[in-house]
Amino acid sequence: MTSALPYGSWPTPITSELVVAAAVRLDDVRPDGRGGVVWGEGRAAEGGRIQLVRRDADGTVTDLLGDGANARTAVHEYGGGAWWLHDGVVFHVDWADQRLRRLEDGVTTVLTPEPAVPRGDRYADGDVAPDGSWLVCVRERHPRAGAPATEVVNEVVRLDARTPGEPEVLVSGPDFVAAPRLSPDGTRLAWVSWDHPSMPWDDTVLTVRDLASGAETVVAGGPGESVGEPAWQPDGGLHFLSDRTGWWNLYRWDGAEVSPVVVLDAEIGLPAWQLGGSRHATLPDGRVVFARSSQGFDVLAVRAPDGTVTDLDTGFTAIRAVRADGDGVLCVAGSPTAEPGVHRVGVGVDGTVTTLRSPRDLGLDPATIAVPEPMTFSSTDGAGTPRDAHALFYAPVGDGPTGELPPLLVVIHGGPTGAATPVLNLGLQYWTSRGFGVVDVDYGGSAGYGRAYREQLEGAWGVVDVADCLAAARALADAGRVDRQRLAIRGGSAGGFTTLAALARDDTPFSAGADHFGVADLEALAADTHKFESRYLDGLVGPYPEAREVYVERSPITHVERFATPLIVLQGEEDAIVPPNQSEMIVEALRSRGVPVAYLLFPGEQHGFRKAENIRRALDAELAFYARIFGFALPADEDIAPVPLSTA
Incomplete structure (x- = not known):
């Protein structure tokens, strides 16, 4: 496609309306034990709530939760593992009160008591005893409203699976617990734990307890090893992931010794930002199906009992929620040309893929979809030593006016x-279809390239990530693929911090920036964030307050005198992870210096936007901002409101 219109102003069917139309976020999928399948759908048109959907064996699809119900947990604030199943019975946490419920044949029973503090007891990541009479799960207890991170307690609890009652504490003491899993005979409990200042991708411990005697065995983990995703096997063995070789691979504990199951220079595991993840499953005949990531792309593979590993030709490049289902697996998966869907992959001779929940029918010509090109480029570390970094580059599908190069968004x-994530994302195609190039940067510290690559960010947040984003933009400009004079940078949360840090430089190559609920003041974040991340900065920046000077030096708010680049800031009013004061302080500081800045605060939104109307407004506002800065016209047929820029 060639257009006489300037890059950025191309007409496109991928409007903000299409981005949210019937949009869902698929969070998990599980067999229901009765021949059916249940998955979770985060529906933007319904305020972002998570509805549970059952598909019966005959293909009948039914919404399980009533109006307003929302199967979402606030444990760790990022949630995950908000629902699970046993023999057709659904157990789920509701967002409104965080109490645990049992849903059977349309009847809901609230199992956990009303806490003294509203939403003070939060539940997640459960497992049910073989006979269905009791269950275990994670409980996060907030003793009072606004309690500091030091007062929040995370435990594994046991409770009756049929009758409301007070939970019994089984595991307490560690700062964090996750993945409580019961053995097939219900006599042993496995769980993962870790303590501050570690994060779950740093140092974790896998423990097994005999529930009758109380005897405990540390199976794996400790300093320098991240373990996770324990899964009991029918013979009483335990599979789990460990990065002891530098990659998250699969191991087995037989009750005495640990031995490798799948060892590759690839990542089976993912960073445990959310609870309840699953990237491996064992079939009845002993074959193990797993997802592995290499150079940013996922592949589904199967390991035979003789140790042979074979990749399955599914076409999926982003895979989550791998669950055994008969002689196949269920998964949530997508590709560069297809949004995530719910699929069943038969692990027979042909590896047939059956789609249970199709991605949206977008009506788009595949030829108009920008697909990612893996990109490795030269960058440096904090000391100036050369090193390689990685990214996915999406070129606009088409050509603009002769002699013009496209603007670039560094994401x-x-x-x-x-x-x-190399999966079709309309929020990204929104830009490429208008003539923007997009580079999605896997800077040093990113997952998917092994532990050594993740550890490149230790003590170097705000240094290595910034260097890689600048290097990616300059590499593409040097190659003549983008316009050096129209480089923009955008990111959310931690990506918002990197955006601000990249702009707070005298040598920044960027002429526009978009900060989505990003961090402006590292010192304020260390004092005012939730428990899960309250010591995260110890590893990324340094222990606080001992390293206070580094916090101050790395904070974008410290260097507002270097800002000259126009900025748009978007923030959720109810964000407990990066509170609104982070956005407000940078906005006020830039306005006081006369730097053009736009600020949009979204009521009712937490960390990341879930409501359709807010997703639309955020996208269109950012486009209007770039149009004003880069000097191209907005499409008349989309009725996009301008964004006011203020300098005082």
Whole structure:
């Protein structure tokens, strides 16, 4: 496609309306034990609530939760593992009160008591005893409203699975617990734990307890080893993930010794930002199906009992929630040309893929979809030593006027221990279809490239990530693929911090920036964030207050005199992870210096926007901002409101 219109102003069917139309976020999928399948759908058109959907064996699809119900937990603030199943019975946490419920044949029973503090007891990541009479799960207890992170307690609790009652504490003491899993005979409990200042991708411990005697065995983990995703096997063995070789691979504990199951230079595991993740499953015949990531792309593979590993030709490049289902697996998966859907992959001779919940029918010509190109480029560390970094580059599909190059959006993922995801994302295609190039940067510290790459960000947040984002933009400009004079940078959360840090430089190459609920003051964040991340900065920056000078030096708010680049800031009013004061302080500081800045505060939104109307407004506002800065016209047929820029 060639257009006489300037890059950025191309007409496109991918409007903000299409981005949210019937949009869902698929959070998990599980077999229900009765021949059906249940998955979770985060529906933007319904305020972002998570509805549970059952698909019966005959193909009948039913919403399970009533109007307003929202299967979402606030444990760790990021949630995950808000629902689970046993023999057709659904157990789920509701967002409104965080209490645990049992849903059977349309009847809901609230199992956990009303806490003294509203939403003070939060539940997640459960498992049910073989006979269905009791269950275990994580409980996060907030003793009073606004309690500091030091007062929040995380425990594994046991409770009756049928009758309301007070939970019994089984595991307490560690700062964090996750993945409580019961053995097939219900006699042993496995769980993962870790303590401040570690994060779950740093140092964790896998423990097994005999529930009758109380005897405990540390199976794996400790300093320098991240373990997770324990899964009991029918013979009483325990599978789990460990990065002891530098990659999250699969191991087995037989009750005495640990032995490797799958060892590759690839990541089976993912950073445990949310609870309840699953990237491996064992079939009845002993084959193990797992997702592995290499150079940013996922592949589904199967390990035979003889140790042979075979990749399955599914076409999926982003895979989550791998669950055994008969002679196959269920998963949530997508590709560069297809949004995530719910699929069943038969692990037979042909590896047939059956789609249970299709992605949206967008009506788009596949030829108009920008697909990612893996990109490795040269960057440096904090001392100036050369090193390689990685990214996914999306070129606009088409050509603009002769002699013109496209503007570039440098996209920074959150975390910062996260990763770019090579799956169709209309929020990204919104830009490429208008003539923007987009580079999604997997800077040093990102997941998917092994532990050594993740550890490149230790003590170097605000240094290595910034260097890699600048290097990616300059590499593409040097290659003649983007316009050096129209480089923009955008990111959310940790990516918002990197955005601000990249702009707070005298040598910044960027002429526009978009900060989505980002961090402006590291010192304030260390004092005012939730328990899960309250010591995260110890590893990324340094222990506080001992390293206070580094916190101050790395904070964008400290260097507002270096800002000259126009900025748009978007923030959720109810964000407990990066509170609104972070956005407000940078906005006020820039306005006081006369730097053009736009600020949009979204009522009712937490960390990341879930409501359709807010997702639309955020996208369109950012486009209007770039149009004003880069000097191209907005499409007349989209009725996009301008964004006021203020300098005082």
